[in-house]
Structure formats: structure tokens, C-alpha cells
Amino acid sequence: MIIIAIIILLVIFSVVFSFMSPWGFVPIAADWSEIDMLLDATLVITGVVFAAVALFMAYALYKYRNRAGHRAEFEPENKRLELILTAATSIGIIAMLAPGLVVWNKYITVPDDAETIEVIGQQWSWAFRLPGEDGRLGAVTTQDIYETPFGLSAVDLAAYDDILIDDNEIHLLLGQPVKMVLRSIDVLHDFYVPQFRAKMDLVPGIVTYFWVTPTRTGTFEIICAELCGVGHSEMRGYVVVEEEGAYNEWLAEQETYAELAAKEHIDSVEYANNSE
Amino acid sequence: MVSTNIDDSEVGSHGPQSFLTKYVWSQDHKVIAIQYMGTATAIGLVALVLSWFMRLQIGFPDTFDFIDSSSYYQYVTMHGMIMVIYLLTAFFLGGFGNYLIPLMIGARDMVFPYLNMLSYWFYLLSVIILASSFFVPGGATGAGWTLYPPQSILEGTPGSDWGIILMLVSLIVFIIAFTMGGLNYVITVLQARTEGMTMMRMPLTIWGIFVATIMGLLAFPALFVGGIMLMFDKVLGTSFFIPAIVSMGESLEYGGGSPLLFQHLFWFFGHPEVYIVALPGFGIVSDLISIHARKNIFGYRQMVWAIVVIGALSFIVWAHHMYVSGMNPYFGFFFAVTTLIIALPTAIKVYNWVLTLWRGNIHFTLPMLFAIAFIFTFVVGGLTGLFLGNVVVDVPLSDTYFVVAHFHMVMGVAPVLVVFGAIYHWYPKATGRMMNQAMGHIHFWVTFIGTYAIFFPMHFLGFIGMPRRYFSFEGLEFIPESAYTLNAAISIAAFIVGAAQMVFLFNLFWSIRHGKPANGNPWRATSLEWQTPQTPPVHGNWGASLPVVHRWAYDYSLPGVEADFVPQNVPITEGETNEQ
Numbered sequence: 001m002i003i004i005a006i007i008i009l010l011v012i013f014s015v016v017f018s019f020m021s022p023w024g025f026v027p028i029a030a031d032w033s034e035i036d037m038l039l040d041a042t043l044v045i046t047g048v049v050f051a052a053v054a055l056f057m058a059y060a061l062y063k064y065r066n067r068a069g070h071r072a073e074f075e076p077e078n079k080r081l082e083l084i085l086t087a088a089t090s091i092g093i094i095a096m097l098a099p100g101l102v103v104w105n106k107y108i109t110v111p112d113d114a115e116t117i118e119v120i121g122q123q124w125s126w127a128f129r130l131p132g133e134d135g136r137l138g139a140v141t142t143q144d145i146y147e148t149p150f151g152l153s154a155v156d157l158a159a160y161d162d163i164l165i166d167d168n169e170i171h172l173l174l175g176q177p178v179k180m181v182l183r184s185i186d187v188l189h190d191f192y193v194p195q196f197r198a199k200m201d202l203v204p205g206i207v208t209y210f211w212v213t214p215t216r217t218g219t220f221e222i223i224c225a226e227l228c229g230v231g232h233s234e235m236r237g238y239v240v241v242e243e244e245g246a247y248n249e250w251l252a253e254q255e256t257y258a259e260l261a262a263k264e265h266i267d268s269v270e271y272a273n274n275s276e
Numbered sequence: 277m278v279s280t281n282i283d284d285s286e287v288g289s290h291g292p293q294s295f296l297t298k299y300v301w302s303q304d305h306k307v308i309a310i311q312y313m314g315t316a317t318a319i320g321l322v323a324l325v326l327s328w329f330m331r332l333q334i335g336f337p338d339t340f341d342f343i344d345s346s347s348y349y350q351y352v353t354m355h356g357m358i359m360v361i362y363l364l365t366a367f368f369l370g371g372f373g374n375y376l377i378p379l380m381i382g383a384r385d386m387v388f389p390y391l392n393m394l395s396y397w398f399y400l401l402s403v404i405i406l407a408s409s410f411f412v413p414g415g416a417t418g419a420g421w422t423l424y425p426p427q428s429i430l431e432g433t434p435g436s437d438w439g440i441i442l443m444l445v446s447l448i449v450f451i452i453a454f455t456m457g458g459l460n461y462v463i464t465v466l467q468a469r470t471e472g473m474t475m476m477r478m479p480l481t482i483w484g485i486f487v488a489t490i491m492g493l494l495a496f497p498a499l500f501v502g503g504i505m506l507m508f509d510k511v512l513g514t515s516f517f518i519p520a521i522v523s524m525g526e527s528l529e530y531g532g533g534s535p536l537l538f539q540h541l542f543w544f545f546g547h548p549e550v551y552i553v554a555l556p557g558f559g560i561v562s563d564l565i566s567i568h569a570r571k572n573i574f575g576y577r578q579m580v581w582a583i584v585v586i587g588a589l590s591f592i593v594w595a596h597h598m599y600v601s602g603m604n605p606y607f608g609f610f611f612a613v614t615t616l617i618i619a620l621p622t623a624i625k626v627y628n629w630v631l632t633l634w635r636g637n638i639h640f641t642l643p644m645l646f647a648i649a650f651i652f653t654f655v656v657g658g659l660t661g662l663f664l665g666n667v668v669v670d671v672p673l674s675d676t677y678f679v680v681a682h683f684h685m686v687m688g689v690a691p692v693l694v695v696f697g698a699i700y701h702w703y704p705k706a707t708g709r710m711m712n713q714a715m716g717h718i719h720f721w722v723t724f725i726g727t728y729a730i731f732f733p734m735h736f737l738g739f740i741g742m743p744r745r746y747f748s749f750e751g752l753e754f755i756p757e758s759a760y761t762l763n764a765a766i767s768i769a770a771f772i773v774g775a776a777q778m779v780f781l782f783n784l785f786w787s788i789r790h791g792k793p794a795n796g797n798p799w800r801a802t803s804l805e806w807q808t809p810q811t812p813p814v815h816g817n818w819g820a821s822l823p824v825v826h827r828w829a830y831d832y833s834l835p836g837v838e839a840d841f842v843p844q845n846v847p848i849t850e851g852e853t854n855e856q
Contacts, residue, residue, distance in 0.1 A: 194741030205519025
């Protein structure tokens with residue numbers, strides 16, 4: 001009998017907790033409010049089913065508890081009831097799945113006006129690369145990572161205007177869709193900004209992607225969400241979402257591969273001169 | 277009809293003579309079952325302690341010097357792997373499978389007793405290899421139980437020298453052990469059923485174990501090849517899973533491999549594995565509910581089909597673990613659809629359990645309490661699966677504490693509640709005594725409410741976006757201060773729940789001598805294991821002649837029959853209105 005009270009209490013606790021808990025989504029900062037809506041809808045649907053099943057079970061436990069003179073009924077099957085329950089469940093599942101697939105289609109379809117940003121993950125830091133004026137990312141090879149910055153190819157002309165950001169902080173323009181192109185040079189990582197809702201693994205050997213439109217200015221934390229070794233929980237960075245003016249100012253400060261290479265060349269000439 | 281005319285005159289001479297052959301090198305399925313259960317419990321206790329260590333770090337960061345980032349990831353990895361493979365799989369199939377299959381289908385033993393014995397000793401070997409990895413240089417692997425390459429075999433991950441090799445060797449030995457046992461269970465069910473025990477008269481416990489074992493035989497080979505290839509990559513320098521990469525400031529000699537290939541192999545095994553643990557639990561719970569509610573299981577045929585359909589579908593849903601893995605994004609459509617389809621037969625099972633209670637005569641025995649707690653927990657865990665299965669909803673939740681909460685509810689706590697319920701239920705058959713009620717109730721209440729206190733709030737940490745497998749959350753601004761308080765509370769609940777298991781273990785041993793003596797059928801159950809001539813059953817189980825089955829296992833409260841149960845081996849009488 002206590003079990004009946006406990007089940008009812010746990011259902012009440014769970015429902016109240018869901019509404020009152022201080023722990024929920026962090027305020028969204030990207031154009032993925034559909035994901036939040038789907039999540040909320042799923043929470044409501046599953047919450048109702050949970051409460052209904054648990055409370056019905058509690059009622060059955062009370063009503064048909066063992067007592068003097070009580071006997072169970074023999075009831076092997078009830079085709080009609082089984083059919084109704086199967087149909088109702090199917091409808092509930094389709095109601096959740098169909099909009100989910102529509103939003104997934106949006107999640108994997110990058111809009112044409114999206115700007116590209118490459119994210120490079122390594123144990124245990126982030127770096128970024130913008131394609132520069134030509135809009136193309138230059139070719140890279142992981143093995144050359146210690147020869148040229150980011151492993152850029154010295155013979156691919158598209159590489160020289162690439163903007164290299166060897167830092168854990170990337171800036172994004174407010175309202176501008178961006179395609180995050182993801183690359184890892186060592187193990188699996190996962191680029192995750194909780195306020196963006198979106199995430200995707202970085203897989204060595206292949207290039208993965210997701211896209212996002214920042215909808216709110218501010219500084220948000222980047223965390224790694226795929227176990228990548230002892231430093232996993234320290235692999236952090238920042239995205240700064242800014243208005244156009246501030247963004248352009250930041251962009252102007254970043255160096256292209258050509259500028260970096262020129263500087264390195266000057267350094268090496270100076271070094272050679274000094275040592276003479 | 278399968279013929280089971282074993283020449284009974286020989287049975288006596290096969291009985292083991294010495295202590296060694298009776299209890300150590302035993303070929304008796306009941307002894308092997310206990311050996312499996314004992315070993316699984318022992319290594320499971322290690323995993324329990326590891327979970328305490330993890331909770332110490334999460335609840336009270338920077339308080340305990342012996343936990344650093346490396347050891348934390350080793351605890352995470354070993355806890356997961358032990359619980360899933362070496363405890364749950366071994367307990368349900370090696371333990372309950374061994375004990376119950378011959379008894380419930382009316383056989384004298386497994387069809388290959390010697391292979392059965394070997395299966396246990398290989399399992400023990402795999403456990404010893406696994407445990408030894410704690411003591412090698414570098415310690416056990418800390419790659420996460422998923423062992424994803426390249427990380428799992430590279431510096432930068434704890435245990436990447438010896439720990440990972442021992443883990444892979446142990447898994448390979450385990451799979452060999454499982455294959456020997458598994459073939460035995462399947463063939464025994466197919467070939468050794470006693471006269472009258474048709475497939476559609478088998479108790480659902482046997483259906484669950486039977487289908488789970490077939491799934492294991494089909495799923496474990498994927499892990500086997502994945503494990504061997506990973507070992508080659510580690511030891512021989514092949515590149516099955518490793519592309520051209522750098523590690524710790526050095527270009528490595530690998531090239532051309534695919535990390536995603538390993539993930540596909542792993543989850544081709546890993547997802548069926550969830551149901552390998554769940555299906556025996558489903559079956560056992562069906563029987564516990566029916567017996568202790570004195571009512572036939574509702575929709576038996578539908579329940580059998582649900583088990584078979586779940587088993588089949590579970591082989592085409594694996595990549596729902598990989599929605600954000602970087603695989604072809606169009607896979608998401610297919611796997612979301614199959615995943616949500618599997619919710620249907622699963623939901624039907626839940627309905628039928630509850631409808632079995634409806635119009636029953638419910639006795640609140642310990643097995644029944646655990647079965648009810650299972651349904652409650654499983655409903656929560658099953659429903660949260662609808663978030664994670666629905667591809668785009670998984671995106672924000674993937675790799676967060678929501679996932680941790682979900683799989684602990686659905687394949688951690690729920691199956692463990694079944695294991696406990698089943699032990700309280702079959703203990704009198706195995707020992708001839710009941711387990712102590714008072715200790716059992718303490719164990720039940722703390723475990724049921726305590727595990728809910730641990731894992732229900734954890735979902736909300738996932739909503740915040742708290743990532744799993746994090747040694748330290750220090751400095752993360754998006755996590756509110758209150759989340760740390762919640763984590764401390766969860767940790768305390770975890771310590772209490774863990775401590776309650778000691779009460780259970782004590783009860784297990786105490787009741788062997790001091791428990792209330794039980795007769796051969798204390799629950800007044802219909803299935804064959806309760807109809808053995810001796811309790812505990814002796815070698816050969818059935819004495820001179822095998823039982824003959826006349827009915828299904830669910831003739832409870834039959835109209836026109838005074839007793840509220842009719843055992844399977846009682847012939848159908850005139851005037852009995854039995855639809856089955």
C-alpha cells in the first residue's frame with residue numbers, strides 16, 4: 001500500500017519539479033528556437049503519458065490489491081483494447097517524429113548566404129580560419145601542421161588570403177548565418193555552444209559541418225562535448241557575437257596567411273642579419 | 277513435437293561425486309548459474325565503488341587528492357564497461373539464463389554441459405584480465421566505455437599503453453565465453469523442451485532470454501571484429517580506424533583509416549546490447565507481475581511478438597547514437613524513424629504489464645514491489661528515449677547529463693531492479709529459504725526512491741547543457757551555482773543507495789542459514805521450476821521422469837477451478853474453460 005502513495009508522490013514531485021526547477025535551458029542565442037519548441041512539446045507529451053501510466057498503475061494497485069475474498073479475473077487478451085492503444089501510441093509517435101524530421105532537414109541544409117568559418121580542434125584547444133576575400137578555404141594537410149601554419153598548402157593560391165585565428169576566441173556577426181566547417185587534427189572533439197543548441201563532432205580525416213545564425217550579442221562559451229583525453233574538460237573557448245561595427249574592427253585585426261608568412265620571412269631575414 | 281526421451285537410468289551415474297566436481301568444475305547448470313552470478317556481483321561491486329569515486333569528484337570537486345583527471349576517466353570507463361557487459365549481460369544470461377532455462381522448459385540440464393562450464397571459466401578469465409588492468413603501468417583505460425579511436429589508443433588518454441590492450445583482450449575473451457554459453461541457451465530452448473512445452477507455452481522469462489541470446493550471438497561479433505582491428509591499430513600500427521593525425525606534437529605513421537567505422541561497428545553491437553540487457557528483464561518482470569498479481573499475463577501472444585520485433589528492430593537503430601558524430605547527415609532521417617518505431621512494441625509491453633495488474637489480485641511481495649518499481653523507472657527512461665531518438669531534439673541533449681540520466685534509468689536502474697526482484701523471487705527455489713523481509717524492504721525503498729533521486733534531477737542538468745564525462749566544470753559561466761548544489765545532493769543520494777546494496781548482500785548470505793524455510797512453491801506459481809521434486813533441485817532436476825506440460829504458464833485464477841493457479845504439468849480437466 002505504501003507503494004501506491006509513493007508512486008503518486010513521485011508523479012507529483014516530478015511534475016512540480018519540471019515546472020519549478022531553476023535548472024533549464026540557458027537563454028537561446030541562435031536561430032534554433034524550433035529545437036526548443038520541439039523539446040518543450042516532447043516534454044509535455046511524454047510528461048502526460050508518464051503521469052497517465054503511473055497514476056493508472058497506482059489506481060490499479062489500489063483497486064485490485066489482495067484482500068479477503070478477492071480473486072483475479074482471467075483475461076488473456078482484449079483485441080479491441082490492444083488495437084486502440086497501439087493506434088493511439090502510433091499517432092503520438094508520429095506527432096513527435098514528423099516535425100522533428102522537418103527541423104532536422106533544416107539543420108542539415110545550409111542556406112546559400114551562409115559565411116564559412118573553419119573550426120580546428122586539437123588536444124586541447126580551438127583555432128579558427130576564415131576563407132578571406134576569395135571566399136575559399138585553402139587546401140590543408142594534417143601532416144604539414146608543423147611545417148606551415150594550420151598545415152596550409154604553400155602551393156594553393158586560395159590559401160594566402162585565409163584569415164588565421166590561432167586563438168580560443170572567434171567572433172561572429174549578429175544575424176549572419178554561418179556554416180561551421182569542422183576539422184580535427186588528432187582525436188574526436190565536439191564543438192558545442194549551449195546557447196546555440198547546435199553541436200557536431202570534429203572527426204580527424206573528414207570535414208563535418210553544422211550551421212547557425214546568431215540572434216543575440218554577447219560572449220558565449222565553447223566547450224568540447226566529445227571525450228578527447230585527460231584535458232577534455234579544459235578544452236574551452238569563446239564565441240563573441242557582435243554588431244557589424246565591432247565585428248569589422250575585430251576582423252581587421254586578424255592576420256591572413258600571406259601577412260603571417262611575410263612577417264615570418266622578415267623575422268627570419270632579421271634573424272639571419274643579426275647573427276652575421 | 278520435440279522428443280525429450282532422455283534415458284533416465286543414466287542420470288544417476290552422471291551426478292558429480294567430489295566437492296571439486298560438484299561446486300568448482302561443475303557442469304550442472306544451476307551451479308554454473310550461481311558461479312556466474314557470484315562473479316558478476318563481485319566485479320559489479322567494483323563498478324559500484326568506482327561510481328562512488330566519480331560522484332565524489334562531481335559532487336565535491338577538488339576535495340579528494342586521489343582523484344585526478346586521469347583516474348576520473350578511468351573510473352568512468354571501467355564503471356560503464358563493467359556494469360553493461362560484465363555485470364548485466366553476464367547476470368541475465370549467464371546467471372538467470374543458466375539457472376532458469378532448463379528448469380522452466382523441463383530439461384535436465386543444458387544440451388552442452390561441458391561447453392557451459394567452459395563458458396563460465398572463460399567469463400571468469402575475462403573478468404580477471406579486466407580487473408588486472410587496474411594494476412598495469414598507466415592503469416586501466418580511460419577512453420570511455422565506447423573506446424572511440426583515435427583517442428583510445430593515443431597518448432593523452434589514460435591507460436593507452438596497457439589498459440586499452442587488456443580491455444580489448446578481456447572483451448574478446450568475454451565474447452568467446454558468451455558465444456559458448458549463448459549457443460547452449462539457444463539450442464537448449466530449441467531442442468530440450470519437455471513434452472508439451474511448445475514455444476508458445478514458454479514463460480516470457482524464457483522468451484526474453486532466448487531472443488536476447490540470439491541477439492547477442494549476432495551483435496557481439498561486430499564488437500569482436502572492431503576490438504581486434506583496434507588492437508591491430510594499437511599493437512601492429514595498422515590504420516583501420518586511424519587517419520593521418522598528429523598526437524602530442526608529432527605526426528603519426530597512420531593514414532587512411534576511419535574513426536566513424538569503429539563507431540558503426542561499436543553501436544551495431546552497442547544498441548542491440550541495450551536490448552540484450554532489457555529483454556530478459558522484460559520477460560522476468562512479466563512473470564513476476566503475473567505470479568504476484570495471481571493473473572494471467574495480458575496479451576501473451578502480443579508480448580512474445582513484441583519481444584521478437586524489438587529484437588529485430590534493434591539491429592537497425594544503432595546510428596541514433598551517432599546523430600552528431602559527423603556521419604552522413606541523411607542517415608538521421610532513417611535512424612530517427614526506426615528508433616521511434618521501436619517505441620511502439622516497447623509501449624505495448626508497458627501497457628500489457630499495467631493491464632495485467634488490472635483486475636488482478638495484487639500481493640505486495642518483494643518481487644512485486646521491485647516489478648512495480650521497474651515499470652515506473654522504465655516508463656521514465658523509455659519516454660526520455662523519445663527525446664534522444666528524435667534526431668534534432670537529440671542535438672542539444674547529446675553528450676550532456678540528459679543522456680546519462682536517460683540510459684541509467686532505462687538500462688541501469690530498470691534492469692537492476694528486475695535482477696533484485698528476480699533474486700527475491702527465485703531465492704527460495706535455489707536455497708530452500710525465503711530472504712529476510714525486513715532487510716528486503718529497507719533495500720527496496722532506499723534503492724527505488726534513491727535511484728529516482730539520483731537520476732530524475734540529472735535530466736535537468738542536461739537541459740542546462742552540462743556535458744557528460746567532465747572531470748571539472750570549474751569556470752564554466754553558463755552553469756548556475758545551484759547546479760553544483762544539486763550535484764552534491766545527487767552524490768549523497770548515490771552513496772546512500774550504494775550503502776543499501778550492502779544490506780542486500782548481507783541478506784543474501786544471512787538468509788541461507790537464517791531465512792524462513794520455504795516449501796517447493798512458496799509463491800504458488802505455475803511454471804515448471806516450482807514443480808521440481810526437490811527444493812533446491814538436485815542434479816538432473818526432475819528425478820526419475822521429466823514433467824509433461826499441458827498448458828501455458830499463466831493459468832492463474834482460472835474460472836471453474838478453486839485454486840488460483842494451475843501448474844503447467846497438470847492435465848486439463850473437463851469443464852475447465854481455458855481459452856489457451
